[in-house]
Amino acid sequence: MTKPIRALERGLEVLHLLRQHEGRSLQQLHEASALPKPTLLRILHTLEAGGLAWRAIYDGQWRCSVMLTLGVRPPERFLRLAELAAPHLAALQRKALWPSDLLIYNDYRMELAESTRRLSGLSMNPRYSLGYRVDLLLSAPGRAWLAFCAEEERADALRHYHAHPPANARGRAVLAHEIDLILTETRTRGYAVRDARFGGSEDDIAVFDDGFDAIAVPILAGARVPGCINLVWPRRYGLRAKVVEAHLEDMRATARAIAESIPG
Structure with a gap:
């Protein structure tokens, strides 16, 4: 032999x-x-x-x-997108220093698929791990997805929450009175911002607060939004305007690079 x-x-x-x-x-x-x-x-x-x-x-x-x-089991789109996005997110973190996350819409929430928080050394939300499900109405990635997704997807998500109101009081208020204006402003700006009264979980911010602020942009693949990326930093520093000025274009370039890497 x-x-x-x-x-x-x-x-x-x-x-x-x-x-x-x-x-x-x-x-x-x-x-x-x-x-x-x-x-x-x-x-x-x-x-x-x-x-x-x-x-x-x-x-x-x-x-x-x-x-x-792929030939053994159905494609796991969140893992595949995370695999494609990882080098682009790492490059963004090296440039911006603040960490970023990749989140994918799944069953009326945004699901964490990848993150560079470990690279940044920024202390983490103790609840945050791969698969963590993030509020759609209050988080920056959730608002970015809602603002730029297909109209029928957005209508379906909002119908769901009107039928099943969020547990978070701030989420209920946004859904009842503010969501249309928030999404219009998000589309005009080209990026989404985290709600000032969102603490990073389903709980009210008075119960749980991870202390972060964030902005997010969509990954645009034709008519689809397969995911969104954010940039996060400690809210106490009051850096939102500076982060937008310094890194919004870097985020958009990263989102384009991820979209271009998606087969088909």
């Missing part, structure tokens, strides 16, 4: 381990494979360069490329 290629065997072993889990750290891969960490890193970077693996910014864990799973 032809002697097997040991380096290829190791690479396939690592790929197999990645396919078994939604995410694994270098330490976990080391423990599961018994391969030295320097060897593992070379394998992982080789797989990444070949489009077979990627490392999420948010938790630093390695994952199998979604493209490898």
Whole structure:
């Protein structure tokens, strides 16, 4: 028999381990494979360069490329978009210093798919992790999606909330009296802002407040808005006007780059 290629065997072993889990750290891969960490890193970077693996910014864990799973299970659009967006978000964080998130509309909320908060060193909302669901009416990404999505999608979302009012009193007030004006202003500006009385969760800001402020822009892919990206900073610094002036165009360029990377 032809002697097997040991380096290829190791690479396939690592790929197999990645396919078994939604995410694994270098330490976990080391423990599961018994391969030295320097060897593992070379394998992982080789797989990444070949489009077979990627490392999420948010938790630093390695994952199998979604493209490898398309024939095994239905496409996971939030993972695929996160995979495509990750290098662009990292570039934005290096330029702006403040972190950003990628959020995707899912079942009447915005769902966190990727984040550069770990890179920035900014302390996190303790409830914030991949998959965290964010208020549609009060958050900057939610308002960006509502303002720029297709009319039928927006109508469906608002019908849902009229039928099932938000638990947050501020959300109910916005829905009843302010949402049309907010979305018109958002479209005019070209970006969305976080509600001043939004604390980052379903709870009233008096109950829970993560202390952040944010602006967000949509990712425009033809007539679709597959996601939105934001930029966040501590609200106590009062930096919104400066962030808009310094980084709004960087955010728009990042959103365009992500949109252009989406196949089809």
